[in-house]
Amino acid sequence: MAPPFTNLVVQSDILVCCGPGGVGKTTVAAALAVEGARRGRRTVVVTIDPAKRLADALGLDDLTDTPRRIDGDWPGELWALMLDPRSTFDGLVTRYAPEPGQAETILANRFYRNIAGALSGTQEYMAMEKLFELHNDERFDLVVVDTPPTRNALEFVDAPRRLTRLLDNRLFRLLMMPARTGFRAVNLATQAFLRTIGKVVGSEVVSDAVTFFQAFEGMEDGFRQRAQGVQDLLKSPCTAFVLVTSPRRDAARETEFFAEKLGEAGIDVEALIVNRMHPRFAAVEVVSDPTLAPLYRNLSDLGRLSDGEEAHVAALAQRVGAPAVRVPELETDVHDLPGLARVAAHVFG
């Protein structure tokens, strides 16, 4: 029984689950959301994982980017959705376009489509954007976010700033110049420079980029303010960060790195959930009997594994400075609400 974990679901408005890939983060996020509903909160859980794990864990065939309500025997509500980064981004562009035709020009631009689909960090940025939207949606009072398993630990915190950084990039400033200045001399120098880059990467690539930035003119401020709003929300006391990990060395290393980066960004980790723990068996006195040898051997194998795992958890909890809760490795994946309730029972005692 760990009271801080219950408070997490009762008192926070936003729970951000982050951690390395392959540790069961989506399932844990869904379990936290189920607990939220059980504690009477109108909860929505959003995933970025396109592998449909969230839908699967909730026992659904599919999820879209529109919240879908899941019925259950609880006083609160449970809703779920799967992020579609592209349509979220399109929505932002439409919102901030000062002139009617401008949004269409941008949405049709190939460079924009690449940004929306493939710019490193865009998914994370859109996840944070969605979080902002859901937080302001009066239908919900608890938002649980399952972040993408990114190696660049902090992309999701840093993501809103990435686009603005892109807009501030010196090369981009240069690309914007033909639109901004009337000086033909500057224009010519820029053109020569662009041609050089074009020789390497292909001239179509460069002209797409130039078109995009010219179309984007006048929209940066809106984006910048929004990015700041998201950033502030992440750092506000109503948002809690939960690190989900497994007791393997690589996962532990990455988690430690996450915690460090969050700390640098001024964000505290509220809880550490260590998933996929192997069972711990008590030590027994060894009776000399050859038929028992395989049984002792097995106990020592599993004991060695468990000792190693426990050492990682202890070291991690200390370095992260947050209470740790252990969730055993389940025999199969979770495919329904009772399964999620079992995971939640391990977290909440």
Added chain:
Amino acid sequence: MDPRTFCAQSRLVVVAGKGGVGKTTVTAAMARMAADLGLSVLIVEVEGKTGLAAAFGAEDLEYDERELAPGIRARSLTPDIALVEYLEEHGLRRISKRLVKAGLVEVVSTAAPGIKDILILGKVKQLERGGVADLILLDAPAAGHAVSFLMSARGLKDIVRGGPLHGQADDVLQMLNDPSRCRVVLVTLAEETPVNEVVETAFALEDRVGVDLGPVVVNGLYPVLEGLDADPAAAGAGASTLAEAADFRARRQELQQAQVARLAAALPLPQLHLPSLFTVDLTPSHIDVLAAALATAIEGLPAPAGVR
């Protein structure tokens, strides 16, 4: 199959798999096995921080190659440095550093996603062509990304219709589609989600990239322990603990076998089984054990067609 034959099938082996399945462990074991056969091995890491160097008891890797163990060298490729090299080789030496510093990689890779990947793959191709080692092992990005990583050449050819990068993409594609130069070894665990994902990745790689697939490595299998069903009564006070632990092991073995069978049914590729070593920390001695297990598993594969 003789492990020597296995290692000689292609100079480049791309090791790919979902996060947490032990992709890096398998890369290390395969390197160890090849080095023990007297081959020179170069491991190329592309995501940074994979724990590969740590498994050999070494510091984190850098762009310049380093020896991890006798016969095993390793390096970490990053798109930034690959781009500087590329620009320098294409007559832009004077401005290359400045461009990269000004954020060219970010701009260019936004303009044409996949350029970062193609820069890295282009560098790998250069290493492969240059014959810098008998065997080059590429520790690929995690599963889903591995597909887009290897797809980058095809995608880029549609965006950049001419120039040196187009040529680069062509060369990379040729390498990927030539089984005598390159193949992909997928790694998975005998668990539900990893099996689903490895099957999906395998089909995507075959259909969309057209790359040759080697055997699938199933990592972390509980070694079968004979006599687990012995009556623990004679153990006295410890009997119930022994029984519980034995039940746990027997049950897990059963579940793993079921997943192995499911994988075999869904994916017509030979499997190489590696044992769980009941450890969470990988040391050089564990890698030796896994290298030996890998060699034994490869010996169990049928000899390739045409070789007798």
